[in-house]
Amino acid sequence: MTPITSIEDLELIYGEAVPRSLSKVTTHITPHYRTWIEASRFVVLSTVGPEGTDGSPRGDDGAVVEIADDKTLLLPDWFGNNRIDSLRNIVRDNRVSLMFMAPSSTNVVRVNGTALVTVDEATRRRFEKKGKLPRTVIAITIGEMYFQCAKALMRSELWKGAIDDQKLPTAGDFIKERDALFDGKTYDETYAEYAKPRMW
Template sequence: MDTIDDIAALEAIYDAPVPASLTKVAKRVTPLYRQWIEASRFCVLTTVGPEGTDGSPRGDDGPVVRIADDKTLLLPDWRGNNRIDSLRNIVRDGRVSLMFMVPGSNNVVRVNGRAVLTADTAVTGQFEQRRKQPKTVIVVTPEEIYFQCAKAIMRSGLWTRGDDSAGIPSAGQFVKEMQADFDAENYDSGYAEYAKTRMW
């Protein structure tokens, strides 16, 4: 297989960028991007570190991030599996990307920028839910904000195909594939309830 290892060779394969794909980029949270981001309860956080990249789903029962001002997004780190891969990466390399989605919309809004972590209770306390607070908050400074063309979601039928989950592996089965003596059935039977109790 031939590979492409030269930018000029890559650019020769493609046409020039569509002009709107360049002019749509904002350097701060504009009123319309604010409206879109505040409607999003789910995003994917991408980070980079010495071991490589990490993509992590993030969700909430309200806006997934809080917009502090037009150059600051606050993303709470709610309870998870404590691998903290994304957080380790941010401490070592602040480059991050966020991909926001809203069910029913074929557009995606992307944010590229830099991030730091804080455990300051003046910040974590702003997110208290059910008497629980996130242990840390990811503070993102956007450098680029833009919407993504709708074609990918339209091609995949992400919001229109219905439930495609029948027959796919369960969480317990994934673990059992790596650890043969793991009790996948009992794990899966209690997993949903366990996840609910650990949500915040």
């Protein structure tokens, strides 16, 4: 493969950005963005650290983040597998990006900014569910935000029908592939139960 090694060469291939793609950018949450984000139950959190990059899916049974003010988003970190890759990265390099999706919408909302991880009791209590609190909360300060053109989701038909799950490897299959003695079937059954909304 022949790599492109300069911005000048890259720009020769693509030309100038479409003006509307630049003018749509905002540095704070507007009323329309508030409505959209409050409807989103899923976001991909992207971080960067000394070991490389990380993209982490985050979901909830309601809004995936809370809007603290027009520049700040709060993302609770519920109990998981304790890899804490994203949190490790944020502690060492506070740059983050988020990609919000909402069921059936072909638009995507993107946020670029900075973040910190807090164990502040009052902040954690904002997310209390059935007496449970998240271990920490990620507070994101918005640098810029904008909606993404719908072409990608329309082209992929992401929300149209469903792929037959029987044709896709399960979580248990992935682990068993690395450990032949692992009981993938029991793991999948347990995981399906654990992943229900009462997981907090």
